[in-house]
Amino acid sequence: MKRVFTSESVTEGHPDKVCDRIADSVLDEILKQDRDARVACECAVKDNYMLIMGEITTSAQIDAEKIAREKIAQIGYTDDRLGFSADACAIDVRLSRQSGDIALGVDCSFECKEDSCNLRDRIGAGDQGMMYGYACRETEEYMPLALMLSHKLCKRLEEVRKSGLLKYLRPDGKGQVSVEYEDGKPVRVAAVVLSSQHDESVSTKTLRADLKKYVVDAVLPAELLDENTVYYINPTGRFEIGGPAGDSGLTGRKIIVDTYGGRCPHGGGSFSGKDPTKVDRSAAYMARYVCKNLVAAGLADECVLEVAYAIGVAHPVSVYVDTRGTGKLSDQRLSEIVKKEFDLRPYSIIETLNLRRPGYEKTSVYGHFGKADCSWERLDRVKDLQKYLDV
Secondary structure, three states, X not given: OEEEEEEEEEOOOOHHHHHHHHHHHHHHHHHHHOOOOEEEEEEEEEOOEEEEEEEXXXXXXXXXXXXXXXXXXXXXXXXXXXXXXXXXXXXXXXXXXXXXXXXXXXXXXXXXXXXXXXXXXXXXXXXXXXXXXXXXXOOOOOOOHHHHHHHHHHHHHHHHHHOOOOOOEEEEEEEEEEEEEEOOEEEEEEEEEEXXXXXXXXXXXXXXXXXXXXXXXXXXXXXXXXXXXXXEEOOOOOOOOOHHHOOOEEOOOOHHHHOOOOOOOXXXXXXXXXXXXXXXXXXXXXXXXXXXXXXXOOOOOEEEEEEEEOOOOOOOOEEEEEOOOOOOOOHHHHHHHHHHHOOOOHHHHHHHHOOOOOOOHHHOOOOOOOOOOOXXXXXXXXXXXXXXXXX
């Protein structure tokens, strides 16, 4: 049976990603000074105006406006003619302390209030909600192929712009890849969509030829392309007005780009700008860690994990595994194994993945998963899990 699945990515200059990067950079700067800080930072941007807002409780002293201007410049918005630039944009900072009502449940969980407090029960979930993890065997990163190829397209757009190879490119851009499957296996790329902001000097013909040669052909595996692959490169023709001058941006609006490209459900909560007591972020990272180790251990070829929490409660209210028929054991049995082998309380997640250290800025673009230098991508539980194959 044939089917086609599509995923997308965006460049670092996309307005939403500008906001994600600044939110995570603020978080990193705070964690350098105060590892126990509570941070929920968000940004919004439009034209030459940015709002940095949220709730932060910390002893750290930071200059959020200075951080924002530095990151905007690093992305490449340094020319006032773009309608948005690091030096000229107005920045409004509206940060206050975390609500005392929320802090009550995070500082001392429901379990600690009810019983003598176990250390690992101390931190309650920062909010209710369900978080999802995913892993599959399609790529060496245990990630969906269409998403990883889309990320590579957008990373390459950034490289040819910043290196000066294609000097007429500007920071905003998007990529999308459609992969055809036969009997559940990826066999070819059916379609490629690539759009990049550019200056007025380049013709559409030259732009399309250059992006095909220096971006598409440079990163997409030749064996997955054929005479029937369809290419849509800057399909509207011109893309001169981009970034915040062309579209508003908001932290947390690219959650499918951030996760698995639509291959599994999403609980709704975004990641960027949140400290690890927020299970929207930390539990999603832990769920990825669990799924990747399960698949690498050979217990399934594909795995979706849902973990759900109640605000102020340390233990998850439910743990659900779905291997989509690829499990070597039943999904019910795998759910039991997950609960036995992995401690899914917020305190334990933070300790297991070492989440109180800075380093979140790198996750703010080209996905939070599939990056080897992230702690939740470790495969250090494989041997522990393989024992269940012998039962």
